[in-house]
Amino acid sequence: MTSTPNDGFDLRGVLLSGFLPAALFAIGEGAIIPIIPIAADSLGASLAIAGFVASLILVGELIGDVPSGVVVARIGERNAMIGAAVVSVVGLLVCTAAPNPVVLAVGVFLVGLSTAVFALARHAYLTTAIPLRIRARALSSLGGVFRFGYFVGPFLAAGVVHLTGTTQSAFWVHVVCCLGAAVVLLVIRDPATGARGLQWPRRASRPAPAEHEGEQFVQAESEGLFGTLRQHHRVLVRLGSGAALIGAMRAGRQVILPLWAVNVGLDDSAAALVIGIAGAVDFALFYTSGQIMDRWGRLASALPCLLGLSVCYFLLAGSDHLDARVGWFVAVAMAMSLANGVGSGILMTLGADLAPADRPAPFLGAWRFTGDVGSAAAPLVISGVTAVATIAVASGVMGVLGLVGAGVLLRYVPRYLPRTLR
Numbered sequence: 001m002t003s004t005p006n007d008g009f010d011l012r013g014v015l016l017s018g019f020l021p022a023a024l025f026a027i028g029e030g031a032i033i034p035i036i037p038i039a040a041d042s043l044g045a046s047l048a049i050a051g052f053v054a055s056l057i058l059v060g061e062l063i064g065d066v067p068s069g070v071v072v073a074r075i076g077e078r079n080a081m082i083g084a085a086v087v088s089v090v091g092l093l094v095c096t097a098a099p100n101p102v103v104l105a106v107g108v109f110l111v112g113l114s115t116a117v118f119a120l121a122r123h124a125y126l127t128t129a130i131p132l133r134i135r136a137r138a139l140s141s142l143g144g145v146f147r148f149g150y151f152v153g154p155f156l157a158a159g160v161v162h163l164t165g166t167t168q169s170a171f172w173v174h175v176v177c178c179l180g181a182a183v184v185l186l187v188i189r190d191p192a193t194g195a196r197g198l199q200w201p202r203r204a205s206r207p208a209p210a211e212h213e214g215e216q217f218v219q220a221e222s223e224g225l226f227g228t229l230r231q232h233h234r235v236l237v238r239l240g241s242g243a244a245l246i247g248a249m250r251a252g253r254q255v256i257l258p259l260w261a262v263n264v265g266l267d268d269s270a271a272a273l274v275i276g277i278a279g280a281v282d283f284a285l286f287y288t289s290g291q292i293m294d295r296w297g298r299l300a301s302a303l304p305c306l307l308g309l310s311v312c313y314f315l316l317a318g319s320d321h322l323d324a325r326v327g328w329f330v331a332v333a334m335a336m337s338l339a340n341g342v343g344s345g346i347l348m349t350l351g352a353d354l355a356p357a358d359r360p361a362p363f364l365g366a367w368r369f370t371g372d373v374g375s376a377a378a379p380l381v382i383s384g385v386t387a388v389a390t391i392a393v394a395s396g397v398m399g400v401l402g403l404v405g406a407g408v409l410l411r412y413v414p415r416y417l418p419r420t421l422r
Contacts, residue, residue: 017189019142021085022122024177025085025178026145026153027148028149029149031177033254034257034276035161035167035170036104037053037054038268040101043098043099044100049383050383051394053104053105054254054258057109057112058379059376060113060114061113061119062372062376064112064117065365065369065372068080068121081185082186084114084115084121085181087114088118091108092172092174111174148283151282152276155272157170157272158276159269160172161269229366232363239354239415242413243370244374244377245402246343246374247374248375248401249398249402250309251375252398255379258275265326266329274329274330277333279337281337282344284341285344288342288344289345299413301342302350302413305342309339311335312335312399314399318392354367381401
């Protein structure tokens with residue numbers, strides 16, 4: 001991203017006030033996601049209950065998707081990000097002090113709710129602050145920042161757990177990151193308004209309308225959600241189910257790898273280290289995925305992603321009784337990240353391809369919601385199947401769902417996208 005002298009665009013201000021808080025929040029989130037099921041296990045939860053507790057961060061995000069657009073439009077992007085960071089800290093403190101899995105679950109759910117608000121406010125803030133001519137590059141860079149956090153976070157978690165000897169100490173990484181993000185947002189000047197700190201709207205007899213372009217965008221996304229689901233139900237049920245299965249396969253990976261680490265007997269810091277190295281593979285491919293989609297089409301990215309993840313789930317299921325289970329776990333974790341990295345950005349790209357040109361925001365909100373439904377459902381499926389059978393069977397079920405998702409995309413992408421895109 002570059003700026004010209006006469007366009008008034010403050011690149012340094014956007015980097016500090018937009019990307020730095022996003023990077024801090026992503027690092028903190030990346031630190032706790034692989035730790036949540038391990039922390040639940042350390043508090044006495046079974047594998048099935050640990051999977052359920054881990055799923056609550058995604059369930060919280062899904063529930064938070066519905067009101068978050070209205071919240072951002074009412075109180076502003078920066079205020080929403082600061083408030084979300086504070087709520088996250090409350091949830092994280094509950095997690096650190098949790099004496100049992102039930103209290104841990106409450107804290108994880110709070111973190112999920114606040115994450116939904118922070119993510120949408122972050123998107124709106126960059127939409128407002130960045131000129132249209134470089135917006136696509138900025139938002140794709142935001143995706144890279146998110147993956148960078150998932151790469152760095154587990155290493156920090158592994159170090160903290162190793163130094164303290166307690167799994168729940170890893171939640172302090174996210175506490176520090178949330179506080180750092182809030183301080184940055186309070187101290188750094190807003191490039192759009194030139195003001196610092198909280199910027200409360202004026203009191204009025206009724207809620208003030210959204211003023212910034214980003215606020216208007218996310219308000220349109222959320223307020224028309226259920227009407228848009230009805231209006232575009234055909235594409236959202238057909239191709240959207242494929243998007244939900246992509247989200248499910250990805251979210252399931254974030255839960256099943258820590259659970260499998262517990263299953264094969266890896267200690268907490270070693271598990272976080274393996275997942276962090278796997279995150280490096282994922283992070284390295286986010287730009288390559290875009291090149292694949294632009295050159296060979298959307299299916300060239302989506303199908304290898306889904307099929308690769310399916311094969312990895314099947315390999316995990318088949319390795320449960322092998323002597324070299326730890327070695328298989330490490331190899332499959334790396335392969336899963338490779339498959340996931342090949343599909344980086346596929347959901348956002350398909351959503352942009354399908355969105356109507358006259359009113360894209362409501363459709364994109366509904367499209368993201370369908371993907372989040374899959375993301376929230378997958379950990380619940382894993383924990384439920386593990387409860388009634390075994391974690392190996394749960395892994396096999398996820399592998400089958402990936403094959404179903406590949407079939408859905410093969411069926412409906414050619415129907416809804418022109419040949420040059422598919």
